[in-house]
Amino acid sequence: MRGNKPPKKPSKSGEDRLIERFFRPLAKHPAALGLMDDVALMTPPAGADLVLKTDAIIGGVHFFPDDAADAVAKKALRVNLSDLAAKGAKPAGFLLALALPQDIGEDWLADFARGLGADADSYGCPLLGGDTDLTPGPVTISIAAFGFVPHGAMVRRAGAKAGETVVATGSIGDAALGLLLRREPKRPVFAKLDGKAKAHLAERYLLPQPRLALASALREHASAAIDVSDGLVGDLMKLAAVSGVGAQIEVKRVPFSPAARMVLAAEPSLTETALTGGDDYEILATVPAERLASFQAAAKSAGVELTAIGRIEPSEGVEVLAEDGRPLALARTSFSHF
Amino acid sequence: MRGNKPPKKPSKSGEDRLIERFFRPLAKHPAALGLMDDVALMTPPAGADLVLKTDAIIGGVHFFPDDAADAVAKKALRVNLSDLAAKGAKPAGFLLALALPQDIGEDWLADFARGLGADADSYGCPLLGGDTDLTPGPVTISIAAFGFVPHGAMVRRAGAKAGETVVATGSIGDAALGLLLRREPKRPVFAKLDGKAKAHLAERYLLPQPRLALASALREHASAAIDVSDGLVGDLMKLAAVSGVGAQIEVKRVPFSPAARMVLAAEPSLTETALTGGDDYEILATVPAERLASFQAAAKSAGVELTAIGRIEPSEGVEVLAEDGRPLALARTSFSHF
Numbered sequence: 001m002r003g004n005k006p007p008k009k010p011s012k013s014g015e016d017r018l019i020e021r022f023f024r025p026l027a028k029h030p031a032a033l034g035l036m037d038d039v040a041l042m043t044p045p046a047g048a049d050l051v052l053k054t055d056a057i058i059g060g061v062h063f064f065p066d067d068a069a070d071a072v073a074k075k076a077l078r079v080n081l082s083d084l085a086a087k088g089a090k091p092a093g094f095l096l097a098l099a100l101p102q103d104i105g106e107d108w109l110a111d112f113a114r115g116l117g118a119d120a121d122s123y124g125c126p127l128l129g130g131d132t133d134l135t136p137g138p139v140t141i142s143i144a145a146f147g148f149v150p151h152g153a154m155v156r157r158a159g160a161k162a163g164e165t166v167v168a169t170g171s172i173g174d175a176a177l178g179l180l181l182r183r184e185p186k187r188p189v190f191a192k193l194d195g196k197a198k199a200h201l202a203e204r205y206l207l208p209q210p211r212l213a214l215a216s217a218l219r220e221h222a223s224a225a226i227d228v229s230d231g232l233v234g235d236l237m238k239l240a241a242v243s244g245v246g247a248q249i250e251v252k253r254v255p256f257s258p259a260a261r262m263v264l265a266a267e268p269s270l271t272e273t274a275l276t277g278g279d280d281y282e283i284l285a286t287v288p289a290e291r292l293a294s295f296q297a298a299a300k301s302a303g304v305e306l307t308a309i310g311r312i313e314p315s316e317g318v319e320v321l322a323e324d325g326r327p328l329a330l331a332r333t334s335f336s337h338f
Numbered sequence: 339m340r341g342n343k344p345p346k347k348p349s350k351s352g353e354d355r356l357i358e359r360f361f362r363p364l365a366k367h368p369a370a371l372g373l374m375d376d377v378a379l380m381t382p383p384a385g386a387d388l389v390l391k392t393d394a395i396i397g398g399v400h401f402f403p404d405d406a407a408d409a410v411a412k413k414a415l416r417v418n419l420s421d422l423a424a425k426g427a428k429p430a431g432f433l434l435a436l437a438l439p440q441d442i443g444e445d446w447l448a449d450f451a452r453g454l455g456a457d458a459d460s461y462g463c464p465l466l467g468g469d470t471d472l473t474p475g476p477v478t479i480s481i482a483a484f485g486f487v488p489h490g491a492m493v494r495r496a497g498a499k500a501g502e503t504v505v506a507t508g509s510i511g512d513a514a515l516g517l518l519l520r521r522e523p524k525r526p527v528f529a530k531l532d533g534k535a536k537a538h539l540a541e542r543y544l545l546p547q548p549r550l551a552l553a554s555a556l557r558e559h560a561s562a563a564i565d566v567s568d569g570l571v572g573d574l575m576k577l578a579a580v581s582g583v584g585a586q587i588e589v590k591r592v593p594f595s596p597a598a599r600m601v602l603a604a605e606p607s608l609t610e611t612a613l614t615g616g617d618d619y620e621i622l623a624t625v626p627a628e629r630l631a632s633f634q635a636a637a638k639s640a641g642v643e644l645t646a647i648g649r650i651e652p653s654e655g656v657e658v659l660a661e662d663g664r665p666l667a668l669a670r671t672s673f674s675h676f
Contacts, residue, residue: 039389039425041492042388043387049379049380049382050380052466054469055469061471061472061473095482099394099478129390129391129392131393137476142394
């Protein structure tokens with residue numbers, strides 16, 4: 001009950017200032033309501049199904065604390081967009097829950113917001129709302145992304161049938177080898193690589209490339225699909241198990257980049273790392289024989305590399321054939337932080 | 339290239355086992371796809387707008403590390419549901435991004451999942467998907483909740499007009515006083531309270547009560563609304579500012595619980611804490627004069643207390659009149675962790 005003049009305007013908290021300076025400029029889409037309401041509001045397109053995904057990345061767990069903040073922001077968004085892509089969905093927007101250490105600094109935040117805004121624009125997936133908090137722990141970025149597909153057209157994990165072809169986009173194993181390079185730069189195998197090959201592997205770990213350009217072709221041609229985030233073999237096992245089928249893939253057909261091929265030639269036991277290490281953010285899909293050529297043509301015109309790596313088998317279980325044609329036994333099939 | 343038998347089934351990681359044991363039983367809604375796909379999938383109701391919200395709570399920041407895990411889960415969901423309620427939306431589901439310390443323990447997880455499942459059922463807001471990660475930091479629970487409103491019917495913050503009545507649901511200030519009680523149990527003012535009054539304040543801090551029962555009445559009668567999470571005065575300032583109006587409220591009309599009244603009578607300077615401390619998770623709304631009686635009747639039949647506390651003024655700025663009728667000056671108007 002002091003005698004001061006009463007406040008007449010909302011006083012801006014640190015959080016308000018942070019949002020105003022770094023995040024409001026990103027919230028250009030009308031559904032964000034300028035970040036001036038409690039929620040985001042969007043009218044779904046007529047005849048569309050809503051597809052929703054959340055994935056978080058944590059400093060020291062999913063990225064290195066000294067990774068560039070703009071790349072961290074892009075990774076946080078892209079790991080979610082990769083799932084939407086694998087389901088044939090078109091992104092519509094995302095929500096951001098950001099937990100920040102007290103000492104994060106304005107430079108980091110400015111870089112983070114710049115990276116996030118650039119990706120939101122280039123993938124057509126605007127920031128629609130969020131929450132920022134202080135944490136005594138590491139930077140924790142939880143994104144919930146959502147998109148739409150024509151009603152009934154989502155590509156599911158379940159749906160693969162015996163006789164279909166297993167295809168993978170892009171290249172497999174680069175990110176897992178890039179992580180190894182980041183952790184063990186002096187490992188002898190990396191001494192054989194030139195700067196360009198090293199940069200390729202490092203970049204593939206740092207920055208996923210969600211295959212959104214393939215979404216409509218997937219809806220048209222694929223019988224089942226999964227985002228390859230936990231390792232090619234483990235994710236194929238998940239797709240096959242939920243479809244009630246098995247699969248056989250051949251290592252010699254798996255699309256390895258030239259840099260990965262150099263590493264695997266020099267240290268063949270890293271094949272397991274490449275096949276199971278995760279962070280590929282490629283799409284693994286199954287295609288009926290009569291659709292394969294059209295799917296490949298559609299992928300080509302979308303600018304996405306697509307490689308047939310094996311086939312769906314009637315009996316459950318996934319078999320990986322090594323270069324010599326013998327079954328490859330893997331100590332683990334996918335990556336887990338637990 | 340070892341000679342072991344190749345694995346035939348997906349090997350279950352620690353994360354898979356955790357999901358299977360604690361979270362799959364909650365994912366009963368068909369949109370969750372049994373947590374067996376990359377995403378959740380829902381067909382929006384015809385003619386509905388989609389309302390989306392994300393809010394996170396962090397151990398040691400938004401709850402005490404020794405709070406019961408089932409209450410923590412409920413709080414994490416309810417802080418999001420409170421926003422949907424204030425917008426007049428009906429919850430449809432939520433996604434959970436959960437970051438857990440290595441040593442969290444199965445008892446904590448079992449209690450957490452039990453609390454989350456109970457609230458998901460009682461509020462009709464099912465778990466549709468999620469992500470679990472290990473963190474070197476504290477438990478961090480990021481929820482993205484979404485719901486639907488009839489097209490065009492969402493109650494916005496902007497929309498209050500001069501002459502309208504300002505109303506608040508439930509009681510104000512209990513949670514802020516409950517937090518103070520938790521932090522300073524030996525503060526002299528609390529010695530005057532009996533066990534029941536103390537339990538009331540503590541419970542109001544621990545467990546928000548989202549006013550979803552009021553959602554349809556808000557859509558029908560309110561011109562603007564906001565969820566009171568950062569303090570009554572600060573949240574009213576936000577509503578007024580974005581509506582381009584001002585407001586005057588009277589402390590003597592603010593709905594304080596009997597427990598809060600006892601505290602404020604004994605230590606009047608805590609009035610500021612009660613009015614600005616946050617965590618109320620009540621709804622502040624504005625109502626045209628001709629709608630007030632119908633709104634009050636609708637609230638009564640929904641079982642939600644609704645109290646008129648002031649009016650909207652044409653000129654910007656929010657004035658709080660103390661018990662003695664003089665303007666109250668507040669050192670701060672809302673709560674912020676920053």
